[in-house]
Amino acid sequence: xxxxxxxxxxxxxxxxxxxxxxxxxxxxxxxxxxxxxxxxxxxxxxxxxxxxxxxxxxxxxxxxxxxxxxxxxxxxxxxxxxxxxxxxxxxxxxxxxxxxxxxxxxxxxxxxxxxxxxxxxxxxxxxxxxxxxxxxxxxxxxxxxxxxxxxxxxxxxxxxxxxxxxxxxxxxxxxxxxxxxxxxxxxxxxxxxxxxxxxxxxxxxxxxxxxxxxxxxxxxxxxxxxxxxxxxxxxxxxxxxxxxxxxxxxxxxxx
Numbered sequence: 334x335x336x337x338x339x340x341x342x343x344x345x346x347x348x349x350x351x352x353x354x355x356x357x358x359x360x361x362x363x364x365x366x367x368x369x370x371x372x373x374x375x376x377x378x379x380x381x382x383x384x385x386x387x388x389x390x391x392x393x394x395x396x397x398x399x400x401x402x403x404x405x406x407x408x409x410x411x412x413x414x415x416x417x418x419x420x421x422x423x424x425x426x427x428x429x430x431x432x433x434x435x436x437x438x439x440x441x442x443x444x445x446x447x448x449x450x451x452x453x454x455x456x457x458x459x460x461x462x463x464x465x466x467x468x469x470x471x472x473x474x475x476x477x478x479x480x481x482x483x484x485x486x487x488x489x490x491x492x493x494x495x496x497x498x499x500x501x502x503x504x505x506x507x508x509x510x511x512x513x514x515x516x517x518x519x520x521x522x523x524x525x526x527x528x529x530x531x532x533x534x535x536x537x538x539x540x541x542x543x544x545x546x547x548x549x550x551x552x553x554x555x556x557x558x559x560x561x562x563x564x565x566x567x568x569x570x571x572x573x574x575x576x577x578x579x580x581x582x583x584x585x586x587x588x
Contacts, residue, residue, distance in 0.1 A: 338396060338398050338480060339398050340398055340402065340412060347483070347486070347487075347488055347491055348409070349409050350488045350492050351477060351494070351495060351500075352394050352442065352444045353406065354446050354473070355495055355496055355500070356496070357563065357572055357573065357574045358374055358573050358574070359573060359574055359575070359576070359579055360529065360536065360574065360575045361533055361579070363579070367579065367582050368582075368586060369579060371532075371533070373573075374572075376528070376566055376573075377566070377571070379526070379566070379567060380527070380529060381505055381522065381525050381566075381567065382522070382523040382524045382526065382543065382563070382564055383472070383519070383520045383521060383522055383562065384520050384523060384544060384548055384561075385559075385561045385575075386448040386450050386472075386547075386549055386560065387450065387457035387460065387461075387560035388448040388449045388450025388451070388458075389405060389422045389424065389448070389455060390405065390447075391404070391406075391422075391424045391428060391448070391469065392404040392447075393428060393435065393445040393447065394442060394445075395437065395442070396442060397439065397440055397441065397442065397480070400412060400413045400414070401413045401432050403424055403429065403432060404424075411424075411425040413432070413433070422449070423449070423453075423454060423467065427467055428469070434516070435515055440478075441476050441477055442477040443474065444500075445474055445515060445517070446473040447471055447472070448472055449467065449468075449469045450467070450468060450549070451551050453465060454467070457560065460550075460556040460557060461547060461550055461551050461555050462550070462551040462552050462554070462555050463553075464552050464554065466551040467551075468549070469517070470518055470519060470520045471511070471519050471520070472520045473502055474511050476501050476502075477501070502569045504569065520549075523543055523544060523562065524543065529564060533580065533583060536580065540561065540575055540577060544562055560576055560577065560578075561578070561579075562575045563575075
């Protein structure tokens with residue numbers, strides 16, 4: 334396999350598609366008008382619970398030619414060495430100097446996924462800061478191999494590959510090691526459990542007990558409301574989000 338990769342000549346639309354973060358399902362399936370259903374994601378083995386931070390999904394894409402690209406969830410925003418970057422969501426301004434310090438990737442594409450929060454990033458920013466402070470937390474890292482083959486696929490094929498688990502993510506121990514190597518704090522680890530509640534009502538109670546307030550507030554004036562929890566197995570073979578918004582809406586509609 335050849336690794337004469339060049340960011341200046343590769344198909345950026347394909348690179349964007351293969352490095353996007355896949356959607357995380359809700360723990361209980363969403364039905365009509367957001368009503369939760371009894372159907373739920375099944376986990377086998379220990380489950381790590383982490384705080385789901387309400388910010389904007391950001392990517393640092395580390396490339397085999399020594400370059401990097403910054404991206405939002407949907408778009409590529411800036412490449413190493415560019416004089417002008419897309420200012421969307423404040424991602425480039427916040428992460429450019431950080432990305433400059435990351436170690437280079439030698440053979441594979443390494444994608445660092447961060448939640449950028451605070452400032453004026455989202456409507457929930459006031460829950461984390463009263464002073465428009467900005468921060469970020471690492472929540473996943475993907476290692477993309479067989480680059481040559483992937484670039485022969487269409488953007489649509491890459492999207493299907495991605496959405497069907499084609500990307501390889503670090504397991505929990507590898508993710509902790511990467512956070513140290515890259516110098517990023519992880520999203521807060523809340524607990525490791527053997528099982529999750531099954532019913533919608535029990536899950537809502539569990540959520541309230543496990544995360545009464547956010548653990549990543551940036552100053553004393555922050556509102557403190559948390560978005561929810563991400564549950565994942567050690568190797569990330571199963572993953573789901575448990576959000577206050579979904580369970581509160583469900584409860585109100587039942588009442």
